[in-house]
Structure formats: structure tokens, C-alpha cells
Amino acid sequence: MRMKDMVRRTGVHERLLRYYEQQGLLAPERLPSGYREYSEADVETVRRIRCLLTAGLSTTTIAQVLPCIRADGERLAPACPSLVGQLQGERQRISTEIEALRASRAMLDTVLAAAPRFADTVNFPEPLDDARS
DNA sequence: GTTCTTACA
DNA sequence: TGTAAGGA
Structure with missing residues (x-):
């Protein structure tokens, strides 16, 4: 899905989504046009990001944690x-x-x-x- | 019309 | 953060 739908799905503003990406929290695909193409997994990732940010974790810490729970979301990868x-x-x-x-x-x-x-x-x-x- | 980056205050 | 310029 593209930016507009992602904003609607997550309730997170376009600018903030770009910021998350800049901080290495998200890595959506890119269309040949340069447009971002978000996956369902990205929606879930944003949910986790918001959860952890609310809890007071820094974006750098979250960037370290996310790849470790990306598989099933249940446990830490053998990292x-x-x-x-x-x-x-x-x-x-x-x-x-x-x-x-x-x-x-x-x-x-x-x-x-x-x-x-x-x-x-x-x-x-x-x-x-x-x-x- | 939508999204892109960059950038200024 | 709001907003604008200037491309694709």
C-alpha cells in the first residue's frame, strides 16, 4: 500500500512515517516511481514502534529490537x-x-x-x- | 493528483 | 511542526 493508505491504517502522520524510516525503524519497498510501498508487516511494525515509544524507549533502542521480533512477534530471535x-x-x-x-x-x-x-x-x-x- | 526530497523558521 | 518549493 502507498503512503496515503498507510497513514489511514496506522493513524500515524505521513511525516512521522518518514521519520521512522529515517531512524531505521521501517524499510518499505520502493516503487520504480520512488513511492514507498508498505506491507502488512509494516503496519504491525508501526504498532510496535508506537507501543515502545510510548513506553519511553528511544528510537535507536527500538531500531535494535525490531529486527529481533520481526518473525512471529512472540519471542526474541537468537540474537x-x-x-x-x-x-x-x-x-x-x-x-x-x-x-x-x-x-x-x-x-x-x-x-x-x-x-x-x-x-x-x-x-x-x-x-x-x-x-x- | 499523489508522493518524493529538501529545507527554513 | 507547519509549510513551501520544485520534481517525477
Whole structure:
């Protein structure tokens, strides 16, 4: 499929798809015209990329990981032991972040429980059109 | 009409 | 990131 369909399938902007490719995360075929030709596997790859980026992994790390799970997506290819250590580190970092998020949620829960129905009694100003970031 | 690269602010 | 130029 070409760029337009790939954007539709993944929900990822055209420019970002090119960026992923630039970072070595994607390698779509090229038509004689120079147009990119994406495969179904590429759609899945983008899904993984988004997942890992959200989790805070760098594009360089992801570029190392992707080729190792490209086969069935279930396990690490008989590749690099250095990668295992790296990924265990990432996993640990994610666990720490999860705990921080839990604490944040708990804090908000506490505050919200102590201030019921505030939104019903307080008039918040309408956001200005040019005040959005 | 679609997509390509490059590039500037 | 938004946008534009200039090709294919």
C-alpha cells in the first residue's frame, strides 16, 4: 500500500512515517516511481514502534529490537545478549514509572474524593482561542 | 493528483 | 511542526 493508505491504517502522520524510516525503524519497498510501498508487516511494525515509544524507549533502542521480533512477534530471535540486558533495564525503568503513575493517580483520587461536585459549583472561564498550546 | 526530497523558521 | 518549493 502507498503512503496515503498507510497513514489511514496506522493513524500515524505521513511525516512521522518518514521519520521512522529515517531512524531505521521501517524499510518499505520502493516503487520504480520512488513511492514507498508498505506491507502488512509494516503496519504491525508501526504498532510496535508506537507501543515502545510510548513506553519511553528511544528510537535507536527500538531500531535494535525490531529486527529481533520481526518473525512471529512472540519471542526474541537468537540474537544479541547485549540486547537482553538492555531490555531488562528498560523493563525496570517502566516498572518504576508505573509505580510513579500509581502514586499520582492515588493522589488525585484522594483530592477528588475530598472535593466532590466542585465542578458543579464553580464557574471556570472559557479557554481563549489563542490560549491553547 | 499523489508522493518524493529538501529545507527554513 | 507547519509549510513551501520544485520534481517525477
